Amino acid sequence: MPKKPHFSIQPIFTTTQPTNSKCRTPPFTTLLQNPKASSTSLNSTFLNHLKNQRLDSARAVFNKIPSPHVSLCTRMLLAYAHNHNLPQAINLFNQIPSNTKDIISWNSIIRASILCGDFITAVKLFDEMPHRNSISWTTMIHGFLSLGRVVDAETFFRAMPSADKDVATWNVMVNGYCNNGRVNDALRLFSQMPCRDVISWTSIIAGLDRNGKSSQALVFLKDMVSCSGVDISSTTLVCGLSAAAKISDFNAGIQIHCRTFKFGYCCGFDQFVSASLVTFYASCKRMDDAFKVFCEIVCKNVVVWTALLTGYGLNEKHDDALEVFGDMMRFCVVPNESSFTSALNSCVGLEDLEKGRVIHAVAVKMGLENGVYVGNSLVVMYSKCGYTGDALCVFNGIGEKNVVSWNSVIVGCAQHGCGLWTLALFKQMLMEGVESDEITLTGLLSACSRSGMLQKARCIFGYFGRKRSMKLTVEHYACMVDVLGRCGEVEEAEALAMSMPVEANSMVWLVLLSACRMHSNLGVAERAAKRIFEMEPNCSAAYVLLSNLYASLRRWSEVARIRRKMKHNGVVKQPGSSWITLKGLRHDFLCADRSHPLTEKIYEKLEWLGVKLKEQGYVPDQQFALHDVEIEQTEEMLSYHSERLAIVFGLLSTVEGSTITIMKNLRVCGDCHNAIKLMAKIVDREIVVRDSSRFHHFKNGICSCGDYW
DNA sequence: TTAGGGTTAG
Numbered sequence: 001m002p003k004k005p006h007f008s009i010q011p012i013f014t015t016t017q018p019t020n021s022k023c024r025t026p027p028f029t030t031l032l033q034n035p036k037a038s039s040t041s042l043n044s045t046f047l048n049h050l051k052n053q054r055l056d057s058a059r060a061v062f063n064k065i066p067s068p069h070v071s072l073c074t075r076m077l078l079a080y081a082h083n084h085n086l087p088q089a090i091n092l093f094n095q096i097p098s099n100t101k102d103i104i105s106w107n108s109i110i111r112a113s114i115l116c117g118d119f120i121t122a123v124k125l126f127d128e129m130p131h132r133n134s135i136s137w138t139t140m141i142h143g144f145l146s147l148g149r150v151v152d153a154e155t156f157f158r159a160m161p162s163a164d165k166d167v168a169t170w171n172v173m174v175n176g177y178c179n180n181g182r183v184n185d186a187l188r189l190f191s192q193m194p195c196r197d198v199i200s201w202t203s204i205i206a207g208l209d210r211n212g213k214s215s216q217a218l219v220f221l222k223d224m225v226s227c228s229g230v231d232i233s234s235t236t237l238v239c240g241l242s243a244a245a246k247i248s249d250f251n252a253g254i255q256i257h258c259r260t261f262k263f264g265y266c267c268g269f270d271q272f273v274s275a276s277l278v279t280f281y282a283s284c285k286r287m288d289d290a291f292k293v294f295c296e297i298v299c300k301n302v303v304v305w306t307a308l309l310t311g312y313g314l315n316e317k318h319d320d321a322l323e324v325f326g327d328m329m330r331f332c333v334v335p336n337e338s339s340f341t342s343a344l345n346s347c348v349g350l351e352d353l354e355k356g357r358v359i360h361a362v363a364v365k366m367g368l369e370n371g372v373y374v375g376n377s378l379v380v381m382y383s384k385c386g387y388t389g390d391a392l393c394v395f396n397g398i399g400e401k402n403v404v405s406w407n408s409v410i411v412g413c414a415q416h417g418c419g420l421w422t423l424a425l426f427k428q429m430l431m432e433g434v435e436s437d438e439i440t441l442t443g444l445l446s447a448c449s450r451s452g453m454l455q456k457a458r459c460i461f462g463y464f465g466r467k468r469s470m471k472l473t474v475e476h477y478a479c480m481v482d483v484l485g486r487c488g489e490v491e492e493a494e495a496l497a498m499s500m501p502v503e504a505n506s507m508v509w510l511v512l513l514s515a516c517r518m519h520s521n522l523g524v525a526e527r528a529a530k531r532i533f534e535m536e537p538n539c540s541a542a543y544v545l546l547s548n549l550y551a552s553l554r555r556w557s558e559v560a561r562i563r564r565k566m567k568h569n570g571v572v573k574q575p576g577s578s579w580i581t582l583k584g585l586r587h588d589f590l591c592a593d594r595s596h597p598l599t600e601k602i603y604e605k606l607e608w609l610g611v612k613l614k615e616q617g618y619v620p621d622q623q624f625a626l627h628d629v630e631i632e633q634t635e636e637m638l639s640y641h642s643e644r645l646a647i648v649f650g651l652l653s654t655v656e657g658s659t660i661t662i663m664k665n666l667r668v669c670g671d672c673h674n675a676i677k678l679m680a681k682i683v684d685r686e687i688v689v690r691d692s693s694r695f696h697h698f699k700n701g702i703c704s705c706g707d708y709w
Numbered sequence: 710t711t712a713g714g715g716t717t718a719g
Binding site: 107134273 | 713716
């Protein structure tokens with residue numbers, strides 16, 4: 001008898017374990033073929049791969065499963081669909097024997113087709129399937145609505161057997177109407193529903209809120225709580241908080257906050273509720289409360305951090321916002337696109353290019369620079385900080401540009417007076433088939449205004465006026481009045497202001513008055529000012545413009561009359577101020593300011609520049625002093641305008657040859673404009689001035705605005 | 710043992 005192998009018998013029949021584990025042989029059962037055990041093990045490996053989104057590994061294991069159950073096929077084909085691979089999903093579905101295909105697998109392949117955007121296949125499968133249930137119909141209806149095909153959804157909803165219509169079907173219709181802006185249809189359907197659950201109520205509350213009816217959303221929430229008999233969920237609370245935040249309804253929000261305690265959703269554990277509470281308090285300008293909620297959150301995710309960061313930004317506490325951004329990085333919370341958007345907005349709020357560049361570098365490191373959200377924010381940041389070149393560079397790198405990307409770069413170029421670039425960008429936008437909107441038109445018209453392109457403005461205004469999808473607003477008419485007025489067509493501008501289909505507001509008359517000041521048209525100016533004072537009796541800008549116009553015509557008695565009226569009405573002229581931000585610190589200057597620690601050096605340098613300016617042929621233009629005082633006095637006033645102090649401080653504090661960027665709250669005066677052109681030449685620097693109207697880039701004795709602003 | 714419905718920051 002041959003000797004049996006040593007492992008074959010003994011271990012199987014031994015019930016006690018050997019004492020020496022080194023001598024232990026594996027249980028024989030593990031070495032035998034056991035179809036059931038093997039299949040179970042493969043199934044669980046397959047499901048693990050799917051759970052971890054390892055599609056290829058999942059398929060490899062799936063292929064080893066002998067006669068996989070239809071449920072596994074269904075899971076596999078849905079995984080393909082979520083990976084946008086419809087051909088593989090359909091191929092797999094076709095391999096399932098017909099007699100084993102159940103309604104779930106049919107519904108799943110329909111869902112897969114919809115997920116992959118193939119509606120023709122979805123409808124074909126829907127027609128072919130042997131039996132349909134409520135889920136089959138609801139899946140189709142939901143798919144149509146998610147693509148905006150409301151009519152198709154309505155057709156299916158009508159054709160669906162009444163017995164199959166369950167609450168989910170009605171909910172899909174209500175939500176779909178809301179998502180497609182058909183809020184009245186949603187309300188009608190909601191009122192017709194045979195029964196409503198928590199999702200029905202949440203859908204209508206969220207839908208009303210999304211469609212600008214936040215007050216009504218809060219009324220529905222109140223009804224739900226008081227008389228629906230349906231318990232609210234954390235999602236309902238989140239939607240209610242969103243509505244309260246949008247309209248800053250503090251009382252409603254507080255009541256919802258109380259409910260979060262009652263239903264146990266708060267205690268800092270539900271991150272959706274927590275983030276919504278932070279946003280709500282921030283919207284009500286209660287940042288202390290927002291911060292208190294934030295501190296109570298047990299596990300803070302990136303959304304919660306971003307809600308706080310955005311809240312500080314909304315409340316113009318930009319330093320705090322950027323501190324939050326830094327903190328979240330220190331706590332190893334990885335910022336996402338929204339975090340970057342808010343942080344960059346705060347850099348714009350602080351006009352702090354240096355911090356913006358640091359955040360840009362972090363975005364590049366994380367590979368987010370070319371994403372549409374971060375890219376758009378970077379375009380705005382660079383444009384508003386005066387760096388159009390960088391803005392264009394970022395814009396070109398954005399992978400999938402949307403209308404906001406185009407608007408950002410168009411408005412940015414317009415602010416810098418780059419009229420031709422703006423029009424070229426618009427042409428490119430049209431060629432790429434991107435639908436322009438109200439903001440595009442405002443950007444284009446302001447570009448034409450700043451570049452004196454009247455004919456282009458007329459064409460653009462006409463083109464947008466003919467667009468069915470867009471309604472011209474009072475802002476657009478204000479822009480057109482501005483272009484006409486600045487280009488010297490003051491009477492036509494007045495005629496447009498009087499005949500426009502929407503009632504002209506004070507802004508329209510103010511831009512007309514500004515044009516009158518520019519072109520010394522006293523008759524139109526007095527009529528425009530009369531309109532403004534009827535609407536806004538204390539409009540300081542109108543008083544100043546009218547007073548300056550009288551002064552430029554040397555009608556000093558009228559100037560005195562305006563000043564008396566201003567004094568009588570308690571109207572205070574906004575003082576001109578300029579500032580420069582260096583190493584994160586903002587330095588402010590007023591006219592003839594002597595409060596800065598470096599005052600002595602600033603005035604010394606200003607005197608030196610004054611001599612150099614005269615050598616270059618500079619003669620102060622006294623019409624910009626606009627006061628009936630002696631010539632020496634006016635010269636002195638002009639020399640110490642705030643922008644000159646800020647520029648000189650910049651020259652003293654930065655490396656030779658580097659660009660200086662300063663900001664001014666009012667428009668730069670004509671005399672300073674002349675002086676700064678020469679200053680840039682004398683010191684051989686580029687000087688960028690952002691005034692209340694636009695950006696001016698001064699270099700080699702000329703300005704980018706071509707003396708037209 | 711697989712399929713459908715509502716939510717947060719920008």
